[in-house]
């Protein structure tokens with residue numbers, strides 16, 4: 401799996417703590433040039449993660465490549481263009497990046513290729529370009545269908561523009577469309593979120609991601625709350641809005657396959673599902689994360705440092721995962737999904753004693769019906785979903 405982080409936004413939303421900047425066209429060009437280099441420098445990351453080749457330094461690698469020839473490239477089952485706002489890229493920049501991906505990687509014929517876009521950027525021309533570049537899924541950052549809330553968040557699109565973007569995508573031949581909604585916004589009532597869900601589910605979309613607003617430190621939103629300019633939603637309203645979300649998506653026939661993700665049957669996000677299943681992924685661009693089964697790496701969230709990096713890699717930090725980290729990640733990511741935590745698989749990967757410990761920690765939650773067990777699989781129940789963080793933390797090893 402490949403993730404490309406495109407760190408540009410036309411303007412900044414008040415709640416966002418993703419790494420992005422409002423850059424000039426020249427900065428964007430330099431960034432794309434460097435992203436192409438990183439794609440080349442790190443083309444063996446996924447081969448090493450899959451064990452096809454041993455971990456070697458880039459210099460050693462050049463020798464191995466010369467011996468093996470250049471035909472051995474990592475296969476990609478998904479590519480995700482995220483950000484920031486990938487739809488801020490110029491047409492030729494998208495084409496250049498795609499050409500570099502094809503040069504250094506093998507895109508499987510059935511690969512899911514997702515492109516994140518701001519509704520304002522969707523035009524028939526962009527849709528046609530995306531299709532010709534093999535994009536088969538678009539994720540639209542809609543967030544709300546209330547113009548008042550969109551303005552409060554400093555989103556640049558309107559509700560009408562979001563609806564029109566979905567139509568343009570569909571007319572242009574992209575019918576695997578995901579939209580994002582946020583709940584727990586300051587000033588958002590239960591009725592207003594109900595209306596957002598109704599509107600979202602009436603559109604020809606295949607997927608809905610809906611997250612509770614998280615007030616991140618150092619964002620304009622957190623400063624506005626500190627100054628008393630905005631009132632955060634209270635816990636009770638959050639929970640009532642989540643309940644509305646569960647009911648509305650179920651009534652529309654959507655599958656609830658992850659705590660915050662819903663889809664029409666057959667349209668689970670394959671890229672995100674890979675994250676929850678512990679599949680290795682390569683993330684390129686400033687601030688992007690990578691995972692190779694034994695370590696996590698994060699590129700420094702610094703566009704200028706990224707662009708200036710010379711040699712064979714960009715600035716980054718790597719964290720080696722301990723055995724306990726890997727067990728806890730297995731528990732956490734499995735329980736987030738409707739597939740649940742398979743204790744037999746856990747035993748296979750980490751041993752019988754780990755299985756027994758986790759099963760013992762699950763007992764109080766099974767008795768309280770926050771978890772249910774089917775065969776060897778533990779799953780959150782509907783009431784468990786509302787307290788998922790505390791259930792998961794109780795199952796983590798110290």
Ligand code: SF4
Nearest residue numbers: 409412413416483484
């Ligand atoms: S468009 Fe997306 S990435 Fe950019 S500031 Fe808004 S929420 Fe953040």
